[in-house]
Structure formats: C-alpha cells, structure tokens
Amino acid sequence: MSCSDRLLITRFAPHAQHLADALGKVGCFTIAQPLLTVVGLNESDTLDDFLSGQYDYVIAVSGNAVKYAQRSIHHNWPKAQYFAVGESTKASLTIATKQPVESPVSRFDSEGLLALDAFQDVDHKRVLILRGEGGRDLLENTLIKRGAEVDFFQTYKRVKLDLDGTYLVNYWQQASINGVIISSVEILNQLFVLVPKGYTSWLCGLTFYVPSQRVAEQAKLLGVENIILLPSLHTNQIVDFFHNN
Structure with missing residues (x-):
C-alpha cells in the first residue's frame, strides 16, 4: 500500500494527528501541523x-x-x-x-x-x-x-498559533510536501498569512484538497491552481479517497 502524495495536514488538533496516523497506515507521507486552535x-x-x-x-x-x-x-x-x-x-x-x-x-x-x-x-x-x-x-x-x-x-x-512561517515552509520543502489538506476558509487564509511572501508561488503550486466549493473558490482567489474536492472531512472517507486514487 502506498500513495504518491506527501501531505501537509492543517486541521485543528487533535484531528490533524489522527488523520496523519490513519493516512500513514495506507502509505501516505504526512506532516500534521495545526495552524489555529480554539x-x-x-x-x-x-x-x-x-x-x-x-x-x-x-x-x-x-x-x-x-x-x-x-x-x-x-x-x-x-x-x-x-x-x-x-x-x-x-x-x-x-x-x-x-x-x-x-x-x-x-x-x-x-x-x-x-x-x-x-x-x-x-x-x-x-x-x-x-x-x-x-x-x-x-x-x-x-x-x-x-x-x-x-x-x-x-x-x-x-486563535492563531504562534508559529515560525519561514522555518515551517523550509521544513515542508525539505520533506517534499506536494499537497495540503484544508478543512476551512479560516485555516486556508491563515496558511497564506503564515507562509512568507517569497514562498507564495511554491505554496500555490501544491495540490489543495478541500471539503467544499466555498473553500475551493477562496483558494482560487489566492492563486492556487490545482484544487481537488474531498468526499467529506470524515477521516475514514479521506483515507479511502487517497488509498483508492
């Protein structure tokens, strides 16, 4: 079992790590990095x-x-x-x-x-x-x-987490991240706030996996070109999606 995606997961904790663990079991490389807390x-x-x-x-x-x-x-x-x-x-x-x-x-x-x-x-x-x-x-x-x-x-x-955007984006690049799972417009916007301007083109070159047309439309406005709709935000359905594609 394996998948070609190397995924950044930006959901709230602890959901980000739970999804990362589940995707790891079907061969997906993942990094769990919540951007906001509640x-x-x-x-x-x-x-x-x-x-x-x-x-x-x-x-x-x-x-x-x-x-x-x-x-x-x-x-x-x-x-x-x-x-x-x-x-x-x-x-x-x-x-x-x-x-x-x-x-x-x-x-x-x-x-x-x-x-x-x-x-x-x-x-x-x-x-x-x-x-x-x-x-x-x-x-x-x-x-x-x-x-x-x-x-x-x-x-x-x-509430936004206190994170070092330059450090994180370099870490993500070194890990060859090529996709990101976004669960809301608020998290999407925070990702673009966190990543320094000089890395925006790299960020926009990732595949964005989103749960709704609304998030997809906002991603397009921010310059993202490759956007894929997820079947839902339920962990099992996301895992099935990546395991079967």
Whole structure:
C-alpha cells in the first residue's frame, strides 16, 4: 500500500494527528501541523433560550461548534429538528443530541444546507445556528429573507498559533510536501498569512484538497491552481479517497 502524495495536514488538533496516523497506515507521507486552535466561549443568555426549547431548527456548522456546545449543556439537548453542514459534524451532533440529524447529500457547505427541503419554507420558524465567533453570514441572511427568525450560539473562537512561517515552509520543502489538506476558509487564509511572501508561488503550486466549493473558490482567489474536492472531512472517507486514487 502506498500513495504518491506527501501531505501537509492543517486541521485543528487533535484531528490533524489522527488523520496523519490513519493516512500513514495506507502509505501516505504526512506532516500534521495545526495552524489555529480554539477556545470555548460562554454565551449564557443564548444557552438559556436554547435549553428552554425555544428553537424549531438547530444548525451546527462544525464539529467544534458541537463539541463546545456540549461542554455547556449538562443535561439532554432540547427537542428540535437538528441539521449539520457536513457528514463529520452530523456524526458528532447525532451522538450529542441522541436525535435524528439531517445534512446535505453532496455539497457540504451553507449552500448545500440551504438547498434542503426543510429550509424552503421557514416562515415564522425560530432557527439557532451553532458556530464559532465571526462565522459566515450566508445562512442567517438567507433564512431571514425566507421568513425565519435567526439567532447564533457562538460556542468558541479561533486563535492563531504562534508559529515560525519561514522555518515551517523550509521544513515542508525539505520533506517534499506536494499537497495540503484544508478543512476551512479560516485555516486556508491563515496558511497564506503564515507562509512568507517569497514562498507564495511554491505554496500555490501544491495540490489543495478541500471539503467544499466555498473553500475551493477562496483558494482560487489566492492563486492556487490545482484544487481537488474531498468526499467529506470524515477521516475514514479521506483515507479511502487517497488509498483508492
């Protein structure tokens, strides 16, 4: 078993190392290097409204949103219709809520979620979005236009790690890294902030493996030419993808 990819994995810890270990078992050389970390937030007023069961629909946009919401919830999650942007987040949310969770079947982003039948008629529905601080506003704006009342439960914030970009990019070049797995726009942008300007052309020459059209579009804007969509951010599916290609 082997693969020709030599991959940089930029996911949050500990997911980056878990994926690196799994890919190593199918012959992929990997370097796990998280670029951001997360810190939990406490929005007690929103939490109280959530726990009182005031929302019809609850949407989780990331696994971290579920993880840090769970830390604030000390009993059962309230009854609601639950939704997740992607399959990995769906798995986490299903375990946390012990309730059915819907997610898109192909496009794993806000656009894919908004295409679900449940969100075509949301007039007078109360919707809560579980997300990190400063997340994307497309879900909120679109659902409000469709007649919903939308609130946020911001369960965490992203914090950049103190890293030496020059040292790291030289290390990556010496390791002949030729691909990078990116899990979000925020991580993508931070990678381009971290890597010094003189190495931008090298960075843009890598193959970028991304989970959604939105991340792909941002990568194109930054100058990346070779972009491949992953089937999902679930570790097993990523491993199958590289093992079978």
